[in-house]
Amino acid sequence: MKKLKDIRNAQDAYLKINGVYAKNFDELTKFVENARFTITSQRDTSWVEFDKGFNIDVMRQGVRIDTLGYVSVKDSLFKNDTRYKTMGDLPIIKGVKPGQFKMEIGEITDKNGVKSSVFQVYVPKKDILEGLDEGLVTKEIQKTSVEDVRGPNIQVGSLTEITVNGNWPTYYDTKIAKK
Numbered sequence: 001m002k003k004l005k006d007i008r009n010a011q012d013a014y015l016k017i018n019g020v021y022a023k024n025f026d027e028l029t030k031f032v033e034n035a036r037f038t039i040t041s042q043r044d045t046s047w048v049e050f051d052k053g054f055n056i057d058v059m060r061q062g063v064r065i066d067t068l069g070y071v072s073v074k075d076s077l078f079k080n081d082t083r084y085k086t087m088g089d090l091p092i093i094k095g096v097k098p099g100q101f102k103m104e105i106g107e108i109t110d111k112n113g114v115k116s117s118v119f120q121v122y123v124p125k126k127d128i129l130e131g132l133d134e135g136l137v138t139k140e141i142q143k144t145s146v147e148d149v150r151g152p153n154i155q156v157g158s159l160t161e162i163t164v165n166g167n168w169p170t171y172y173d174t175k176i177a178k179k
Contacts, residue, residue, distance in 0.1 A: 009077050010077060014028060014031050028088070033074055038067055047059075108162065110162070128154065153167070
């Protein structure tokens with residue numbers, strides 16, 4: 001789940017800079033390696049302006065945004081760690097590297113007609129639990145409790161609703177943070 005959280009954070013940064021989510025892990029990794037966040041300062045400002053139509057001085061207000069500098073996405077999200085290079089790879093299980101997470105992107109329109117970019121990254125539970133008792137695997141896939149990883153996949157994001165949440169219980173995040 002730590003990798004899924006890294007992917008979510010990288011996708012969030014990608015969306016902020018590019019307006020859509022990355023299509024694949026190569027694109028996302030290159031982005032993390034090369035992109036930069038703009039650091040800005042924003043302050044309210046006001047001034048007096050002459051209105052020729054009414055022949056009077058009118059108070060105007062606005063916002064002034066100054067660019068202070070840039071910081072790399074890699075440094076911002078991953079500090080000195082290179083784990084972003086393998087964030088798409090599934091964890092090695094029993095000495096076997098099982099492949100990559102599956103990533104899909106899309107666009108959905110809400111009831112007000114506003115289009116939003118969405119993504120989903122997942123791995124089927126059966127792929128992770130391969131080789132275990134079939135009955136137990138079936139039970140795990142059918143779990144729907146808020147205290148369990150819900151559904152047939154371990155995932156972050158959704159293609160049917162605007163969310164970047166994972167389908168694992170929140171107390172898992174506490175366990176991950178302690179590591």
